[in-house]
Amino acid sequence: MSDAAGSAHSSVPCEQPHGSPVSHYGLSSPTLDAFDLPPAPASPTMTTPEAESRDRPERPQPARTASAEHDSLKYHLLGPSLTKAGQDTVDQTKVSEVIYNASKGSKFFNNEEVKDKNLTEKINKILAKRRQLEKIDLTSDQRRADDYIAELELSRDMSQVIVHLDCDAFYAAVEELDRPELKDVPFAVGKGVLTTCNYHARKFGCRSGMAGFVAMKLCPQLICVPMNFAKYMAKAEEVREVLAMYDPNFQSASCDEAYLNLTEYCQEHHMTPEEAVSQMRADVYEKAKITVSAGIAANAKLAKICSNKNKPNGQFLLPSDRQTIVEFMRTLPTRKVNGIGRVFERELDAIGVKTCGDIYAHRAYLAKLFGQKAFQFLMQCYLGLGRTIVKPAEDRERKSVGTETTFRELGDRDALRDKLRHVAEELEGDLKRTEYKGRTLCIKIKLHTYEVHTRQTTPPFAVNKADDLYRYSLPMLEKLMKEIPDLKLRLMGLRVTQIISTKKPGIDFFGRAAKTSSTSSKASTSKNEGTWETWPEEEFEEAAQQERNDEMNELEKLSQEQGHQEEERSAPEPQWQCPICSISQPPDDASFNAHIDFCLSKQTIREVVKSTAPSPEKQSIAPKPITKKGKRGRPKNEGSISEQQAREKRRAFFSLGNNN
Known part of the structure; x- marks a missing residue:
């Protein structure tokens, strides 16, 4: 089902959510064809994907093609928020051209070009x-x-009512509360x-994740x-105060969802x-004065997808019916699934998996091409399965805690x-807040060329x-400084x-929290421990989130790089400021001397005295009043101002300005 379905009101946010759009999926859904349903497990002969999909309706091909040299790169440059709501009418081809041309020639662009080439080589191997x-x-x-x-x-498990709630353009909505005039204009x-x-x-x-320029x-x-x-x-x-009234154990996925x-x-x-859900959204609006959208489904994966269907200020229900769910997933582009980022999407697209329905036809190849975990994750996507356990983020098992910071090119060793000291202090704050400590310490650096290096050590x-x-x-950083000449x-x-x-008492000797079982996670058994494995979707969601974070960091550096280049391009030619009238002049000795001669003329001094009446402090910059004048108002017994005097006046002026 396309994003446009059931979202007729999505273009204009409502003031109150009571009358906001509410949509069902599948009220009149067609009967599923045989190829939509899993076959009997014991298939006597191998059926090729081509044969299985021979009678399928032809699907639209992606907008990007392999004909142009940089088509894949242009698609990649569209950014991590390509699937955000509110872009249904946008010509993404034009957007990609703008991004491509704006970033071309930058270090960011060169790095993305290398990454795109490497991904193309990887896909060719696949x-x-x-x-x-x-x-x-x-x-x-x-x-x-x-x-x-x-x-x-x-x-x-279709017995649960799982809801994913997402604030509509959260930061922007909060800013509009203080500045209502922004509601009707494009702003970010x-x-x-x-x-x-x-x-x-x-x-x-x-969209979010786009460089400002x-x-x-x-x-x-x-x-x-x-x-x-x-x-x-x-x-x-x-x-959150409102959400806690509906589910005290709700899980915050971020500050706005x-x-x-x-x-x-x-x-x-x-x-x-x-x-x-409609009542909850109304309560949120009454309390916080911002609108929220929601997806309602049998599990978290589906609810997340559905919350984007009727944005802004709407909700979308996917009935808890197996046939309806499988049909819903059949036409869903893989990129719409949380956990499939741009890289994995392109790899899947290369082998012909464009929608979740396409996964089934390629089921015999997936494990050998992408690994067992990817196979499991994709089969769950095809069936529309996901976790039904919702619990606070602090109760979920974490694997690491880290922080990183971007900055303008820095090469000075001290x-x-x-x-590094600043990053260590930031990480201490995160570890204190999350109540963790770690046995392995990793450092990550990114060079000015966007090349990434990591090192790790095990403290005692x-x-x-x-x-x-x-x-x-510090020893890891020092070693990198020695290994990489001219490190920046x-x-x-x-x-x-x-x-x-x-904090938690239930920790084993090695500091690992015992894994909890899920009603939906009994898919396979750990060979070593005999406990149920966690859903692989969580690992893929974490990986996709890390991919988005890395992209945001690189976009931040592109913005910094562009800003630095614009400063260099737009920085005006050094000007010499007249110490008498304070007007900037071209850095030319002859013209500057001529201007000062003009400023020292009798008529100019009279006008300055009349209009500004300089205070005694400012008179130290200008010439002292004189009673006898020579030609052109110059002080008697003085020739025209020399080049050395002019430069001294300039230095005096700039030194005054630097003290402010």
């Missing part, structure tokens, strides 16, 4: 391996895939890289306001899921050590203090892994 696999009998692989599908179907929050765009700006192709090319009238995190966090807390399980609430209050004890973090990471950095980060909770 395709070569695919051609080899087509020559052998994969009957056993297909049988295992079918067995896994049957196993997954047995674990399908953030300067170097946009963190949020309102829906007026999105119509021009602007690129957005200005798409929408010259765009207004950019600086971020105010304290204000956003205060507003987010107001929203959350997962809730409303099963118990609906039962206790005798409400349908749609009624409960400055880099100071930066688990660390969480800035002094210890700095002490054990744009990013530095520290991360601890093998983390140990400093």
Whole structure:
């Protein structure tokens, strides 16, 4: 189902959510064809994907093609927020051209070009391996895939009401509360890289994760306001107070989105899921004065997808019916699934997997091409399965805690050590807040050429203090300084892994929290421990989030690089400021002397005295009043001002300015 379906009101946010759009999926959904349903597990013969998809309706091809040399790069440059709501009418081809031309020639562009080339080479290897696999009998692989599908179907849980709630253009909405005049104009929050765009700006192709100077090319009238995190966090807390009344154990996915399980609430209050969510959205608006959108489904994966269907200020319900869910996923582009980023999307697209429905036809190849975990994740996507456990983020098992910072090109050794100390202090704050310490310490740097290097070490004890973090990471930085001549950095980060909770009592000897079982996670068994494995979707979601974070960091550096280049291009030629009238003059001795001669003329002095009446302090800069004048108003017994005198006056003026 396309994003346009059920979102007729999505172009204009409503003032009150009571009358906001509410959509169902599948009220009159067609009967599924045979190829949409998993076959019997024991398939006697191998069926090729081509044969299985022969009778399928022809699907639209992606907008990008391989004909142009940089088509894949242009698509990649569209950014991490390509699937954000509010861009249905945007010509993404034109947007990609603007981004391509604006960033071409930059270090960021060169780095993206290298990454795109490397990905193309990787895809060529995948395709070569695919051609080899087509020559052998994969009957056993297909049988295992079918067995896994049957196993997954047995674990399908449709008894829960899972809701994903997402604030509409959150930062922008908060800014509009203080500046109502911004509601009807395109504006964004953030300067170097946009963190949020309102829906007026999105119509021009602007989106979060876009470099500010690129957005200005798409929408010259765009207004950019600086971020105010304290204000956003205060507003987010107001929203959370409402959510806690519906599910005390709701999970914050970020400051502006959350997962809730409303099963118990609906039962206790005798409400349908749609009624409960509509009421919750109204309560959020009444409390925080911002609108939110919601997706309602049987699991978290589906709810996340659905919350983007009826934005802004709407909700979308996917009925908890197997046939409806499979049909819904059949036409869903893979990129719409949380956990499939731009890289994985392109790899899947290369082998012909453009929608989740295409996954089934390629089931015999997926494990050999992408690995077992990717195979499991993709089969769950095809079936529309996901986790049904919703719990606070602090109760979820973490694997690492880290922080990193971007900055303008930095090469001074002492400055880099100071930066490392700053990062260590930031990480100490994060570890204190999350109540963890780590046994392994990793350092990450990104060169001015965008090349990434990482190193890790194992301190003699688990660390969480800035002094210890700095002490054990400094040798790694020093070694990198020696290994890389003329080291210049744009990013530095520290991360601890093998983390140990400093709060929870239920930690084993090695500091690992015991894994909890999920009603939906009984798909396979750990060979070593005999406990149920966690859903692989969480690992893919984390990887996709890291991909987005890396992209945001690189876009920030592009913005910094562009800003530095613009400063160099737009920096005016050094001007010599007249110490008498303070007007800047071209840096030419002859013309500057002529100007000072003019300023010292009798008529000019008279006008200055009349109009400005300089104070005694300012008179120290100008010539002292004289009673006798020679020709052209020059002080008697003095010739025209010399070049040396003019330069001395300039130096005096600039030294005064530097003290301010």
